[in-house]
Amino acid sequence: MDDPWTGPTVGQVGELAVLDRIVRRLPAGAPALGPGDDCAVVAAPDGRFVVTTDMMVHGPDFRWAWSSPEDVGWKAAATNLSDVAAMGAVPSGLVIALAAPQDTPVAVLESFADGVRAAVDALAPGCGVVGGDLSTSATFTVSVTAFGDLGGRAPVLRSGARVGDVLAVSGDLGRAARGLARLFRDGVDTDGEPARSAVVASGADADPDVDRQRRPVPPIADGVHAATAGATAMLDLSDGLAIDAGRLARASGVTLDLDPEPRLDDLALHGGEDHGLLATFPPEVALPGGFRRLGAVVARGDADVVRGGEPVPTTGWDPYADWDGAAG
Amino acid sequence: MDDPWTGPTVGQVGELAVLDRIVRRLPAGAPALGPGDDCAVVAAPDGRFVVTTDMMVHGPDFRWAWSSPEDVGWKAAATNLSDVAAMGAVPSGLVIALAAPQDTPVAVLESFADGVRAAVDALAPGCGVVGGDLSTSATFTVSVTAFGDLGGRAPVLRSGARVGDVLAVSGDLGRAARGLARLFRDGVDTDGEPARSAVVASGADADPDVDRQRRPVPPIADGVHAATAGATAMLDLSDGLAIDAGRLARASGVTLDLDPEPRLDDLALHGGEDHGLLATFPPEVALPGGFRRLGAVVARGDADVVRGGEPVPTTGWDPYADWDGAAG
Known part of the structure; x- marks a missing residue:
């Protein structure tokens, strides 16, 4: 090229x-x-x-x-x-x-x-x-x-999740953040500054996770699939599963209870920029497209998101407070 | 304040x-x-x-x-x-x-x-x-x-002007440019750098033309009035009457012939950012709202815009080529 x-x-x-x-x-x-x-x-x-x-x-x-x-x-x-x-x-x-x-x-x-x-x-x-x-x-x-x-359908909002619904996701969890972590580790020169030469020399350039960070692949068609199947709430995972699940939980006035399996690691829980779709479905619905179960909607408790009874932190990146000013 | x-x-x-x-x-x-x-x-x-x-x-x-x-x-x-x-x-x-x-x-x-x-x-x-x-x-x-x-109406394009139509404008001609010229003259310090103190001290801050440069007042409702009255072509005057008239002329494959009166000065012809509406109407239409006649649509000649038989230059500001990099 x-x-x-x-x-x-x-x-x-x-x-x-x-x-x-x-x-x-x-x-x-x-x-x-x-x-x-x-x-x-x-x-x-x-x-x-x-x-x-x-x-x-x-x-x-x-x-x-x-x-x-x-x-x-x-x-x-x-x-x-x-x-x-x-x-x-x-x-x-x-x-x-x-x-x-x-x-x-x-x-x-x-x-x-x-x-x-x-x-x-x-x-x-x-x-x-x-x-x-x-x-x-x-x-x-x-x-x-x-x-x-919308093709005549009601828009799927963040606020429609109901107790008893299934929580499901379509798309990557943590891959974009894993790619970004690799770039921060291997894509910098000896002064810690982002450097194209380091990205190439380290092999990060060919890392599929780095590719996902640069070119996210949101499951666009699954948005309509979810709406057609009767999704009660949905949002785009831009800031990480935990923080975005917290938004859905607060908007719907519910708590989201993550299943023990699949066991989600910190990158899957807190990594941003995957741009998957997080949605809730009535329990009788067969999950459409690429959606897979992550947990269940339960009555509103003290926390927005829990796993095994423990609250999952739902804080994240704030561009005004957190950007360090670097432009690389 | x-x-x-x-x-x-x-x-x-x-x-x-x-x-x-x-x-x-x-x-x-x-x-x-x-x-x-x-x-x-x-x-x-x-x-x-x-x-x-x-x-x-x-x-x-x-x-x-x-x-x-x-x-x-x-x-x-x-x-x-x-x-x-x-x-x-x-x-x-x-x-x-x-x-x-x-x-x-x-x-x-x-x-x-x-x-x-x-x-x-x-x-x-x-x-x-x-x-x-x-x-x-x-x-x-x-x-x-x-x-x-659009309320069921056809959009009014740049390309619909027909020979015999009347050329008309609604809104300011040249005021924003006069205000900008005042700021460039009176709103700078002794090094020629934009300075708030100079704007105030010179009285430019209270100049109605400066106000129009900062806060253009486009005749929004006249857009629908023109469409309803049967305007054949229309565009927003952002880069100046001459350059924008040139665009309408080329899109419609016609020449625009400006009347000798009102005599338009250089600012009215070439000053940008007024955000008035330039439109063409069939000759039998009573000009609606704030529209006033500027000229007529004639058969395509060598020039996009003419006045008294002479071509009017239709060039203007190019942000890539012309911005001097100053940010003041």
């Missing part, structure tokens, strides 16, 4: 030419009206649409030493598609705003677009990028907004 | 408390389902929705020496609402992603939210902020995505 960090910069090429080179690489989908006007027009056959937005910032959210531009494009699309799936909706479109420093090679933006396309093709085929905005910033920043159609 | 640049910072207060303090200040609107889940649910009675996204970055798009946090909130909302109006749609919701440095006072984010609310209350009452995302960045960045409902 050619190194995208070479060649003419966006400042040299100018906005229109950059746009032209990016747009042709993005998945077009089938919007009612695509880019070119002040707005795109997107079909909403349901008469409602779901919408989510998420910003990825160089430094706290990704580092060029550890992620390629294509990885960042993939992740920006995948994480937003996952939020759409978590409502039980089918992704219907994305808009992407991107701000890059003026000395960014155009090839970096092209690779980013390739990553968006790869993620959409793999995870939500038919969903297109219907619009966007290109800006300049000292800090590389991506903001994705994703839409979905 | 209290100085928002004081008090505890977002890094000290933490994400949840910051969110809590912001959300209560934002206009709630009437979404089918508000914040709190992975997605918001927004009504789309038309069965389609229009969507636009726009990122505002500290440095190229605004400077704290010249704009208050409330100004930035107003402008971020107003510019996106204007794009919705330019399709002939009624704004139905906004999502806002915001990234702030960790040392930003929480009061800055609260003031930003107050500005969003003021703009929505003034320009599109009933339209709410249905969701968002809060992040950390070395560069203060706001990304707004706005939605609108």
Whole structure:
């Protein structure tokens, strides 16, 4: 693969030419009206649409030493598609705003677009990028907004879990965090700074867990499968099973009781960025798609989440309080 | 007014408390389902929705020496609402992603939210902020995505102008640019750096044109008025009358012939950020709302826009090529 960090910069090429080179690489989908006007027009056959937005910032959210531009494009699309799936909706479109420093090679933006396309093709085929905005910033920043159609179904909220329901998950647990831990351990130079050369030399570059950290694979189709099967509550696992289960428990006014088996290790319990789906189902429902049982919904006790009668801590990462300012 | 640049910072207060303090200040609107889940649910009675996204970055798009946090909130909302109006749609919701440095006072984010609310209350009452995302960045960045409902009407595109139509505008021409020119002249210190003290001392702070630069007042309701009256093409004036008229002309395959009167000066022709609406109407239509005649649509010639037989230049600002890197 050619190194995208070479060649003419966006400042040299100018906005229109950059746009032209990016747009042709993005998945077009089938919007009612695509880019070119002040707005795109997107079909909403349901008469409602779901919408989510998420910003990825160089430094706290990704580092060029550890992620390629294509990885960042993939992740920006995948994480937003996952939020759409978590409502039980089918992704219907994305808009992407991107701000890059003026000395960014155009090839970096092209690779980013390739990553968006790869993620959409793999995870939500038919969903297109219907619009966007290109800006300049000292800090590389991506903001994705994703839409979905509910197909006449009620949205699956966090607040619907009922005592007696089964707690189940679809997707990875702890893999993205294991990959991130490997990068923090092996992907740094002798001063502890993120370094691309260390990622390659250590073999971390070929580690499948590192790949999952860079390119999460949320089980998008299982969102609709869960809704159709009668899921009572659902959310996307972005901050780790324990903290996200805590959110579902509090929203529903219940406690979630994890089974002794499978025995979940600390990474599975507390590792973030897997973007699996956590859902609750009535006990008589056969778990659909890739869902597997993790526990049961019980009456609200002192803790949000328990295992073997013991509370499971449900705290996690706070970007304002916890980011160390490093950008690598 | 209290100085928002004081008090505890977002890094000290933490994400949840910051969110809590912001959300209560934002206009709630009437979404089918508000914040709190992975997605918001927004009504789309038309069965389609229009969507636009726009990122505002500290440095190229605004400077704290010249704009208050409330100004930035107003402008971020107003510019996106204007794009919705330019399709002939009624704004139905906004999502806002915001990234702030960790040392930003929480009061800055609260003031930003107050500005969003003021703009929505003034320009599109009933339209709410249905969701968002809060992040950390070395560069203060706001990304707004706005939605609108077409109410069963066809979207008004840039490409529909026909020979014989009347060219008309609603809203300011040149005021925002006059305000910006004043800030560049009077709002700088002896080294030419943007300085709040100079803005106040020079009286620029009380200049109504400066106010329009900071807080554009797009004629949102005139978007629907134009669509209902039968506008054949329309767009939002963001980069200046000449460059935006050029876009409409090229998309429609026509030339726009400006009347000798009113005589438009250079600021009216080439000044950006007014966020008025430029539209074309069949000749028999009585111009609706605040629209006034500027010229006529004629057969495609060598130039996109002409006046008195002479071509009007239709070039403008390119953020990649033209931003000087200053952030003030």
